[in-house]
Amino acid sequence: MNPTPADHGETPAASPARDGGRALKLFVVFSSLAVLVWFFCFEQRYGVAHNVSTLSWLLSSWNPITDYEHGKLIPFIIVGLILYRQKEIRAAVAPSSLWGLIPVIVGCLFYIAAYRTLQPRVAVFGLPFILWGAAYFLWGWRVAKLLAFPLFFLWISIPLPTFQQATTHLQLLATAMAHHGSNLLGVETYTQGTTVLPVKGDWKPLSIAHGCSGIRSLMALLMISATWAYVARMVLWKRVLLFLSAIPLAIIGNALRVISIFLIAEHGDADWASTTWHDWSGLLLFYPFSLTLLLVIHSVLEGGLPWKAARRRQLRRTTVTAAAPKPPSPLP
Numbered sequence: 001m002n003p004t005p006a007d008h009g010e011t012p013a014a015s016p017a018r019d020g021g022r023a024l025k026l027f028v029v030f031s032s033l034a035v036l037v038w039f040f041c042f043e044q045r046y047g048v049a050h051n052v053s054t055l056s057w058l059l060s061s062w063n064p065i066t067d068y069e070h071g072k073l074i075p076f077i078i079v080g081l082i083l084y085r086q087k088e089i090r091a092a093v094a095p096s097s098l099w100g101l102i103p104v105i106v107g108c109l110f111y112i113a114a115y116r117t118l119q120p121r122v123a124v125f126g127l128p129f130i131l132w133g134a135a136y137f138l139w140g141w142r143v144a145k146l147l148a149f150p151l152f153f154l155w156i157s158i159p160l161p162t163f164q165q166a167t168t169h170l171q172l173l174a175t176a177m178a179h180h181g182s183n184l185l186g187v188e189t190y191t192q193g194t195t196v197l198p199v200k201g202d203w204k205p206l207s208i209a210h211g212c213s214g215i216r217s218l219m220a221l222l223m224i225s226a227t228w229a230y231v232a233r234m235v236l237w238k239r240v241l242l243f244l245s246a247i248p249l250a251i252i253g254n255a256l257r258v259i260s261i262f263l264i265a266e267h268g269d270a271d272w273a274s275t276t277w278h279d280w281s282g283l284l285l286f287y288p289f290s291l292t293l294l295l296v297i298h299s300v301l302e303g304g305l306p307w308k309a310a311r312r313r314q315l316r317r318t319t320v321t322a323a324a325p326k327p328p329s330p331l332p
Contacts, residue, residue, distance in 0.1 A: 025096075029138070036130065039111065046120040057120040061159045067167065067215045070223050071157035077227055081150040084231065092142035100137025100144065103129045121158050128152045149230050156223055167215045170251075175208040177255035182262040189262065196262065203270035206261065214254030217282060221250040221290055228294065238301045245297050246290075253290040257281045 039054075046052045052060075062071035082089070110126025113119075128151045135151075136144035175194045182189050188199035197205040225246035229239040260281055264273035299305050304312075 025138075029134075032134070040123065040127065045115060046118060050118075052120075054114075054120045054123045058124055058157070062157070066159045067219060068157065068159045069216065070220050071159075073223070074154060074157040077223070078150050078153055081153065081227065081230060082147065085146050085150075089143055089146050092140070092146060094140030094142055096138055097136060097140050099141075100133045100135070103133030103136065105133075107131075107133060121161075124158050125155065128154050153226065156219075156226065170214050170218070171208050173251065174214055174254060174258055177251075178208065178258040178262060181255055181259040182266075185259065185263060187262050187266040198266065203265040204274070206265065206274060208258065214250060217254050217286055217290075218247065218250040221246040221253075221294075224291070225294060228298070232298060232302070232306065234302055242294070242298055242301060245294065249290045249293050253286045253293075256289060257286045260285060 041053055041055045044051045044053050046054065046057050058071070062068050107126040107129030110129065111123045114121075114123035114126070132144060132148060132151045135147050171194045175191055175196060179189050179191050179196055182196075189196050190199060191197070192205075194208040195205050196208065222243075225243045229243040232239055232242060234242070261273050261278055264270075264277055295306075
């Protein structure tokens with residue numbers, strides 16, 4: 001009997017049918033990607049003169065006027081989250097699934113609706129469906145499950161048309177909290193609309209303007225807490241709770257930042273408080289305060305500091321592996 005390549009430890013050559021199927025799959029992938037890039041990056045449909053593509057509209061909407069400056073970081077975070085799970089994603093690759101075509105069709109329907117109604121945000125809303133469905137179709141459910149959060153994380157960067165209304169409510173809330181908080185700390189104030197005035201101090205009235213409402217800090221902290229919750233090794237309800245905790249933390253942190261301005265204006269340099277400290281207090285006070293409390297909440301939910309909990313999990317896995325019965329060795 002003639003020896004086969006397998007008898008010598010060689011890998012048999014791939015069949016022509018398998019090579020043809022792989023080539024066809026690559027052709028479909030790159031063709032679909034080219035079509036996707038064309039419609040989202042080059043097809044000019046939006047704007048007053050209908051000369052703006054979906055991507056151009058999205059990039060231009062990340063500005064201080066819309067309070068969506070955090071959107072510039074979203075693509076980098078998405079790539080980082082995918083790279084963070086790349087080993088798990090590679091290990092989860094499975095045969096393709098036709099079920100992935102359903103979210104692809106849903107995403108295409110969103111794009112058609114956006115094209116007809118001239119609403120680019122609707123097209124961006126549908127983009128994660130197309131990308132996620134394509135991953136589902138190509139690599140199976142397990143890969144799609146791992147990619148769901150990073151891809152749909154794009155939604156947090158889409159400016160909402162009624163978003164500015166929230167700024168007004170937050171301005172009033174920040175004004176009330178700053179007024180009562182400063183009074184509790186011995187700085188007597190009273191309010192006129194969104195302006196806080198001193199009762200005894202000689203500093204000028206300070207207005208809780210649009211930028212001091214805390215909406216930008218809230219959006220930034222929501223972005224951070226969403227990423228944090230995805231990376232955390234906890235059950236789903238704990239991750240959701242960790243994410244939602246960013247809302248009260250952002251409101252309280254912004255109120256403390258504004259109160260600190262009043263305290264410095266009352267007991268120190270009012271001009272320095274309303275200029276230099278106003279500009280730097282977010283970085284020096286808000287984020288350290290909010291992120292520290294976010295770490296505290298995570299530690300409470302996980303029963304200890306996250307890195308110590310990770311060591312305990314690793315130790316348990318090692319103990320279980322060592323205690324598992326070993327298979328009997330084969331007889332000689």
